[in-house]
Amino acid sequence: MSKVRVRFAPSPTGPLHIGGVRTALFNYLFAKKHGGDFILRIEDTDQTRFVEGAQEYIEESLKWASLIVDEGIKQGGKYGPYKQSERRDIYKKYANILIENGWGYYAFDTAEKLDSLRQEAEANKSVFTYGPNTRANLKNSLNLSKEEVDELINKNTAYVIRFKTPKNEEIIMQDIIRGEVRVNTSTLDDKVLFKSDGLPTYHLANVVDDHLMKISHVIRGEEWLPSLALHFMLYKALGWENEMPKFAHLPLILKPTGNGKLSKRDGDKMGFPVFPINWNVPNSDDIYKGYREDGYFPEAFVNMLAFLGWNPGDEREIMQLNELINEFSLEKVSKSGARFDPDKAKWYNHQWMQKLPIATIVNEFKIILAEKSINASEQKITKIVEMVRERSNFVSELWNNSYFFFQAPTEYDAKTVKKKWKQDSPELMVSVKNILSEISNFNRDTAHNAVVAYIEKNELGMGKVMNALRLCIVGAGAGPDLFSIIEMIGKDETVKRINLAIENIKK
RNA sequence: GGCCCGUUCGUCUAGUGGACUAGGACGCUAGGUUUUCAUCCUAGAAACAGGGGUUCAAUGCCCCUACGGGCUACCA
Numbered sequence: 001m002s003k004v005r006v007r008f009a010p011s012p013t014g015p016l017h018i019g020g021v022r023t024a025l026f027n028y029l030f031a032k033k034h035g036g037d038f039i040l041r042i043e044d045t046d047q048t049r050f051v052e053g054a055q056e057y058i059e060e061s062l063k064w065a066s067l068i069v070d071e072g073i074k075q076g077g078k079y080g081p082y083k084q085s086e087r088r089d090i091y092k093k094y095a096n097i098l099i100e101n102g103w104g105y106y107a108f109d110t111a112e113k114l115d116s117l118r119q120e121a122e123a124n125k126s127v128f129t130y131g132p133n134t135r136a137n138l139k140n141s142l143n144l145s146k147e148e149v150d151e152l153i154n155k156n157t158a159y160v161i162r163f164k165t166p167k168n169e170e171i172i173m174q175d176i177i178r179g180e181v182r183v184n185t186s187t188l189d190d191k192v193l194f195k196s197d198g199l200p201t202y203h204l205a206n207v208v209d210d211h212l213m214k215i216s217h218v219i220r221g222e223e224w225l226p227s228l229a230l231h232f233m234l235y236k237a238l239g240w241e242n243e244m245p246k247f248a249h250l251p252l253i254l255k256p257t258g259n260g261k262l263s264k265r266d267g268d269k270m271g272f273p274v275f276p277i278n279w280n281v282p283n284s285d286d287i288y289k290g291y292r293e294d295g296y297f298p299e300a301f302v303n304m305l306a307f308l309g310w311n312p313g314d315e316r317e318i319m320q321l322n323e324l325i326n327e328f329s330l331e332k333v334s335k336s337g338a339r340f341d342p343d344k345a346k347w348y349n350h351q352w353m354q355k356l357p358i359a360t361i362v363n364e365f366k367i368i369l370a371e372k373s374i375n376a377s378e379q380k381i382t383k384i385v386e387m388v389r390e391r392s393n394f395v396s397e398l399w400n401n402s403y404f405f406f407q408a409p410t411e412y413d414a415k416t417v418k419k420k421w422k423q424d425s426p427e428l429m430v431s432v433k434n435i436l437s438e439i440s441n442f443n444r445d446t447a448h449n450a451v452v453a454y455i456e457k458n459e460l461g462m463g464k465v466m467n468a469l470r471l472c473i474v475g476a477g478a479g480p481d482l483f484s485i486i487e488m489i490g491k492d493e494t495v496k497r498i499n500l501a502i503e504n505i506k507k
Numbered sequence: 508g509g510c511c512c513g514u515u516c517g518u519c520u521a522g523u524g525g526a527c528u529a530g531g532a533c534g535c536u537a538g539g540u541u542u543u544c545a546u547c548c549u550a551g552a553a554a555c556a557g558g559g560g561u562u563c564a565a566u567g568c569c570c571c572u573a574c575g576g577g578c579u580a581c582c583a
Contacts, residue, residue, distance in 0.1 A: 344533045
């Protein structure tokens with residue numbers, strides 16, 4: 001096999017959603033698995049849909065997901081330019097070749113004319129297609145004389161170049177994921193290959209670029225499967241049949257509930273991000289939320305996406321990028337669309353929260369602490385993170401699970417007060433406070449032993465004392481081992497908090 | 508409407524004709540651990556879309572139906 005070269009070829013029409021990122025990921029995994037190149041090509045042939053900032057967004061997203069581009073606009077490469085709008089002349093050349101060898105023709109029909117034909121057909125409950133059965137009655141170079149065509153072109157009449165679809169031929173294609181796919185050309189239409197604005201459509205640009213850039217495998221979304229036959233014929237028409245890349249069409253990512261593929265709006269509606277990173281809609285205050293800003297680790301994000309429509313064939317689920325590269329194969333990609341599950345995404349992040357080096361989590365948590373103007377030693381923060389990471393899905397949850405290590409509670413959870421703060425609690429807490437303040441070697445164990453001894457001596461019941469004490473220290477009924485907290489904050493602070501609580505908790 | 512692709516627990520999936528009493532994970536339910544909440548542990552409920560073939564044998568192969576998805580632009 002010649003060198004593996006794959007491309008991710010998005011168009012800069014807005015933010016890339018996670019389906020697009022997954023396509024990029026699968027391309028990347030496949031390339032790296034086989035020691036090949038991962039190319040980023042920007043398909044901006046539709047100038048009417050170009051969105052400012054979209055290309056940068058795509059690059060930033062891939063970077064965040066650790067998908068390193070080998071060749072592209074920023075990285076350069078031998079096969080540039082990597083932006084289709086800068087390759088006009090190339091496409092024009094091949095469009096002309098297609099006309100010369102009879103696979104393409106000029107069509108002068110106006111958009112209005114075609115619209116009316118479509119409407120007319122619709123009124124008769126049929127569908128208009130520009131193809132073998134209708135092209136004879138339309139204004140194109142198949143019906144016009146050479147002189148007429150030349151004259152129209154010389155007069156700058158707008159034209160497109162269409163593919164001349166052969167009649168009734170069986171095209172047999174191979175797809176790595178789906179196996180054999182057959183299409184009869186009679187069901188196809190004469191697609192526009194070259195637009196009147198001087199730029200090619202996807203079909204031509206894609207085939208030409210993939211060939212010129214020596215792409216070995218085209219891995220793309222399932223929405224392209226219907227045009228695969230056209231692309232096959234194009235390779236043949238251009239004389240590249242023997243160097244055709246292999247194709248793999250990925251299943252789509254579907255909405256968590258309801259019908260259809262995952263779309264932009266699903267995120268807001270169901271409260272989970274649909275985009276890798278935040279996207280600020282140009283000329284608007286709208287923001288589409290991203291996984292990065294929502295607190296997902298790139299490792300978790302990539303892990304989650306990889307398992308949407310793929311798995312290693314055993315029971316492993318937590319894998320990092322280089323393990324994924326090792327295990328990846330297109331044959332293991334499933335054929336059917338995958339419904340996206342936001343709960344599982346959270347679970348992946350929880351797994352990575354436990355697995356990532358403690359320093360990584362600490363560094364991210366430090367940013368949050370700095371925002372709250374909290375100063376603490378690296379050592380202390382590390383200890384705290386060790387204690388609370390297991391109960392957190394996101395770094396952003398760390399604060400809620402650990403604020404009591406840094407500061408005395410400012411309020412006391414009403415529900416817990418109601419349930420756990422009894423008539424005699426203040427009295428008990430005074431006793432506990434006195435016992436604790438007498439301990440000379442104050443730590444988790446000595447404090448624990450002292451309180452337990454007190455409880456046993458007075459036959460008080462563990463819960464009664466402990467729950468009230470937790471309320472004093474934490475301000476709520478939840479949290480890690482109470483005596484670990486007490487050790488961390490120290491004797492003086494513990495005593496202070498008990499006094500504070502007795503004073504402030506109102507029954 | 509036409510064309511193409513698909514269909515295993517609610518969801519993501521394992522499964523490549525006998526290994527299936529159909530496995531794992533998320534979620535859910537119950538129990539355990541804990542001073543508490545969470546984590547964690549254990550257990551449980553939960554699926555081969557339906558119908559025909561082929562075969563000694565079908566979740567697996569073929570056909571039909573149903574359902575789902577995609578495409579059907581001078582968009583990608």
